Amino acid sequence: MPDRLTHLDAQGTARMVDVGAKPVTERRAVAEAVVRMLPETAGAVAAGDAPKGDVLGTxxxxxxxxxxxxxxxxxxxxxxxxxLLDLDAVVDxxxxxxxxxxxxxxxxRTGVEMEAMTAAAVxxxxxxxxxxxxERGVSIEAVRLLEKSGGRSGIWRR
Amino acid sequence: MPDRLTHLDAQGTARMVDVGAKPVTERRAVAEAVVRMLPETAGAVAAGDAPKGDVLGTxxxxxxxxxxxxxxxxxxxxxxxxxLLDLDAVVDxxxxxxxxxxxxxxxxRTGVEMEAMTAAAVxxxxxxxxxxxxERGVSIEAVRLLEKSGGRSGIWRR
Amino acid sequence: MPDRLTHLDAQGTARMVDVGAKPVTERRAVAEAVVRMLPETAGAVAAGDAPKGDVLGTxxxxxxxxxxxxxxxxxxxxxxxxxLLDLDAVVDxxxxxxxxxxxxxxxxRTGVEMEAMTAAAVxxxxxxxxxxxxERGVSIEAVRLLEKSGGRSGIWRR
Amino acid sequence: MPDRLTHLDAQGTARMVDVGAKPVTERRAVAEAVVRMLPETAGAVAAGDAPKGDVLGTxxxxxxxxxxxxxxxxxxxxxxxxxLLDLDAVVDxxxxxxxxxxxxxxxxRTGVEMEAMTAAAVxxxxxxxxxxxxERGVSIEAVRLLEKSGGRSGIWRR
Amino acid sequence: MPDRLTHLDAQGTARMVDVGAKPVTERRAVAEAVVRMLPETAGAVAAGDAPKGDVLGTxxxxxxxxxxxxxxxxxxxxxxxxxLLDLDAVVDxxxxxxxxxxxxxxxxRTGVEMEAMTAAAVxxxxxxxxxxxxERGVSIEAVRLLEKSGGRSGIWRR
Amino acid sequence: MPDRLTHLDAQGTARMVDVGAKPVTERRAVAEAVVRMLPETAGAVAAGDAPKGDVLGTxxxxxxxxxxxxxxxxxxxxxxxxxLLDLDAVVDxxxxxxxxxxxxxxxxRTGVEMEAMTAAAVxxxxxxxxxxxxERGVSIEAVRLLEKSGGRSGIWRR
Known part of the structure; x- marks a missing residue:
């Protein structure tokens, strides 16, 4: 791992990384987000989802x-x-x-880690x-990368 | 609290709530998101932040x-x-x-709860x-509303 | 009705209409779009819609x-x-x-006719x-305003 | 032609098609939209268009x-x-x-059919x-694909 | 005039100004941008503009x-x-x-100075x-506010 | 140089240039914009920038x-x-x-001249x-290309 933040240049200002010299390869990333609520709220999502699938579909x-x-x-x-952007939604x-x-x-030339994270978060x-x-007080309790592949660093799994 | 999802109509299809009849009032919401990382990574953010403030500033x-x-x-x-949209960033x-x-x-006519949540998440x-x-494996471990005021339901605090 | 295009000024260049002096009123518009396909394709939409509602939901x-x-x-x-923006989808x-x-x-200060038309078209x-x-050759065979109210010109119905 | 909607997966939920394995080829599509109005309105568009070209230009x-x-x-x-996106506008x-x-x-890796359709519609x-x-009651009476080429399925013409 | 940058808070971090307590008033701003080129290039713009008005229209x-x-x-x-957003384009x-x-x-509650500046610049x-x-080497040689009115500070003219 | 505007077709209507037949090459462009203000205002930017870097960082x-x-x-x-998009900000x-x-x-297949110009201008x-x-009356006094390379026309420098 590099010993400094790759998005900061020598003077500490924010910058985009130059990916012009990187090879074009297949890259893939999987991320998840978990929304925590009362069982009865989750039940309403599952049931409300039954007829028309709209909470999860939306x-x-x-x-x-x-x-x-x-x-x-x-x-x-x-x-x-x-x-590809595939989004799977599961109610427990x-x-x-x-x-x-x-x-x-x-x-x-660069990966899709942030695309997976952003999709899960939104x-x-x-x-x-x-x-x-x-229900008041529902919270998103985790947004995290599960898996990443392609590019120089090979496959990573949480 | 209503006994069904306010965004689903009688047939269960997704819909916007009609806010045309709601009064125009001052509304405010506060939300937070916490990103968890190793202390040394957080230290790099804090230090990298010292000269030019770019991680937190960005x-x-x-x-x-x-x-x-x-x-x-x-x-x-x-x-x-x-x-107003105020965003405070603190490293521990x-x-x-x-x-x-x-x-x-x-x-x-309607609140800014989602605006505060979206700002914190992004x-x-x-x-x-x-x-x-x-650092691989950093995760966003919470995105949640802290406080909300204005509108019919008064002040709510977590 | 005015005798020239309200979006063109005296010299014929495109311009936004100045709505600053118009009163703030409730305005409403309804528009529809019809997509024509083979009965079997429409049947697949209706059936595909049954379990998860996704064509119409999307x-x-x-x-x-x-x-x-x-x-x-x-x-x-x-x-x-x-x-409010309400979108109703019906398969025949x-x-x-x-x-x-x-x-x-x-x-x-101004109406939502284009919002309704744009929603139906998209x-x-x-x-x-x-x-x-x-199915190749499906076509959108009409996008049109059904009704409009609010503003100076009262209620209009097709 | 496939016997089910390619955008729905086995469970019927909406999904993007994975185009990662498709070859990169030249793809082209032509679509048209027709706006129907009174001859005098169309005449005003043509004439208003004469000096500065603004309705059609816009x-x-x-x-x-x-x-x-x-x-x-x-x-x-x-x-x-x-x-390329070329847009031709003709008044009759x-x-x-x-x-x-x-x-x-x-x-x-994928075609531009929707780009042509969206451009014509907007x-x-x-x-x-x-x-x-x-004029009240003007309507868009057709948005349809005229031609499509590139990709696996060759050339299609209405 | 305030003695510090109104967009920086006490700690120097960037922030939006809270306009919630400001009155709703009519506000107006005028800005201009000048593009400098060779007379023959400007002539081409003017002439190219003659039949269809497209450089300036676009x-x-x-x-x-x-x-x-x-x-x-x-x-x-x-x-x-x-x-209102009015954009006037003149070739000399x-x-x-x-x-x-x-x-x-x-x-x-807040002004449109940046809207006018952004419109002129783009x-x-x-x-x-x-x-x-x-022509290579054409440059935008000025983007500046000409006039501003409404709000607490009255009318300002360059 | 061509003797007519490449964005206008034979009839003078605006069009995108078809880049489908152009080769994929590395292209680079550098543009600058200068904002002119009073020395004391520039000093405030520099100083305000010292603790948190926010004017320039933003x-x-x-x-x-x-x-x-x-x-x-x-x-x-x-x-x-x-x-890559690199943005350097310097106060004098x-x-x-x-x-x-x-x-x-x-x-x-096409260059990034407008990307550099747009970045500098915004x-x-x-x-x-x-x-x-x-300070009232600050102006942007130049937005111009400094350098461009890649594509058919080689390297250009102001």
Missing amino acids: ARIAGIQAAKRTDELIPLCHPIGLD AEAGTVTLTATAAVTA AALTVYDMVKGL | ARIAGIQAAKRTDELIPLCHPIGLD AEAGTVTLTATAAVTA AALTVYDMVKGL | ARIAGIQAAKRTDELIPLCHPIGLD AEAGTVTLTATAAVTA AALTVYDMVKGL | ARIAGIQAAKRTDELIPLCHPIGLD AEAGTVTLTATAAVTA AALTVYDMVKGL | ARIAGIQAAKRTDELIPLCHPIGLD AEAGTVTLTATAAVTA AALTVYDMVKGL | ARIAGIQAAKRTDELIPLCHPIGLD AEAGTVTLTATAAVTA AALTVYDMVKGL
Whole structure:
């Protein structure tokens, strides 16, 4: 690992990393976000989801859309395409959780770690938005990378 | 509290809540996000921050910018103005945390809870992006509302 | 009706209309778009919609999101808020149509006619995108205003 | 043709198609939108267009700009570049129509059909916006693909 | 005039100014940008403008569109509506200049100075983009406020 | 140099240049913008910058973010990626200037001249926004290309 923040140059000012010399390779990343709520709230999401799938369906679309705008949200991210952005949403009504898992893939000079993280986070914010009328105090309790591959550093798994 | 999800109509399809009949009042919300990392990584943020303030400075700007685009990110949020978006960033190097606290205020028909949550979350993603080259496995461990006021339901504090 | 295009000034150059002197009133508009396809394709939308509601659900979210960005898409539209954007999606499998009906409302100096039209059009494009793999030659056969109220000119119905 | 909607996975949830394994080829698509109005309105567009070209000129720019944001508008579209977006606008004053024809081209893993459709549709909405002060009840009566080439399925013409 | 930068708080970190307590008033600002080029290039713009008005027409639309996104571009600007954004484009072929003058107006808690400046600057960048194929070394030689009114500080003129 | 504007077609209407047949090469461009103010204002920027770096830090982030959206701002620009966007900000307190220098690089079919120009211009607008509370009449006195390389026409330097 480098011994200083790669986004800071010698003088400490923020900068984009120059990826021009990096090879174009297939890159993939998986991230998850967990929204914690009361079991009855999670039950309402699961049941409300039964007829029309809208809480989870809306969160999935929001996450996919956010992934495509990662470079507009995260200042030092490069604009890159996306070959795939998959967003999986699972309710565990008993545990009181909704888990959003985002998989991003691209063939490019830089990775899609931030795209997966952003998709999971915005999908979780959307779930929060849609249940906040039912329960105060819901929280997003984790947004984290699960797996990353492609590029120089090989495969990483949490 | 209502007994069903306010964003779902009678048939269960997603919808925006009609705020046309709500009064225009001052509304305020405070949310925080915590990014957990190794103490040495947090120390690098604090030190890298010393000369030019760029990790925290970049995260603050990213959070402010994201708050202004909340309605583009969260599908059922209303487009509203913002009177204020304040973003506070604090490093606790010993504990290995960076805490981002967002305060949003507006004079409108609907609240700024999602604006504060979105600002805190995107600022946290930006911190993550800027330290991920130093440490794998950093995670955002909480995004949650701390306080909310204005509107029909008065003041709420976690 | 005025005898020249209100968006062109005396010299014929495009311009935004100055709405500063207009009163703030409640304004509402309803628009629809019809996507025509083979009955079997419409049947697949209806059936595919049964378990998870995703074609229509995705189109609804896309239309709502587009309405909020109308002023970014249509050059001479004013940036305004939205009190409500409702998007109704109905499949007539026998007739081979999916009809998207958008209702927009705002309390502002100018109307939401373009917001309703844009929402219906983008929802229709989304339906098209999701069925084009099943059938070539699907077309959007109408995007039109159904109703408009508020402002100086009272209520208009097609 | 596949026997189910390619945007729905086995469980029926909306997803982006993974294009990572597709070859990079030249792809092109042509779409048109027709705006129907009274002959006198179309005549005003043609005449208003004579000195400064602004109705059609504004619509062309709006369509080009919208094409570049197709992936932000249509949830399951991939972000891709564009080698070309050409927008042709023709008034037939006698028939009372303005026809917008968009040609999109790219060298990529996936096509530009939605870019051409989106450009034509948004250009048509812009024409509508600019004549709605002259005539109520103008409608966009068709948005459809005319031609598509590149990729696995060869050339298609309506 | 205040004796410190109003966008920096006591600790020197960037912040949005809280405008919640400011009165809603009519505010207006006028800004201009001048693009300097060879007389023959300016002549081409003027002539190219004759048949279809496209260089200046395109620049006008670009400026209007940019004004509506000022808060997305300038980090500490508030999101506000716009009652009017007028963009005037004048070629002085002899002097070798294209002058873009933007007038912005709004009824709000904060002013539209940055909207006018942003519109003029982006219109000038668009002119530059459209003539750079004819002449290298064209430059934007001024972007400045001409006039500002509304709010606490009354009318200001350069 | 061509003898007519490359963005206008035979009929004089605005169009994107078709870059499909151009080779993918490394392209780089450097542009600068100069903001002129009183020496005491520039001194405040430099000093205000000392503890937290916020005026210049905010301007840098704004410029980087704007570069990524160049194709959304400048109508006839192609959407392209960016390998690098570097933004250097220097205060000359004695001379009363803040100079923003943007370097853009990409490996693509078309260049990044407009990305560098847009980054410098928006960074300058951000500096203006942050000092306008201290001094009226600050102006951006130049936005110009310094250097360009890659593509058919080789290296150009002002």
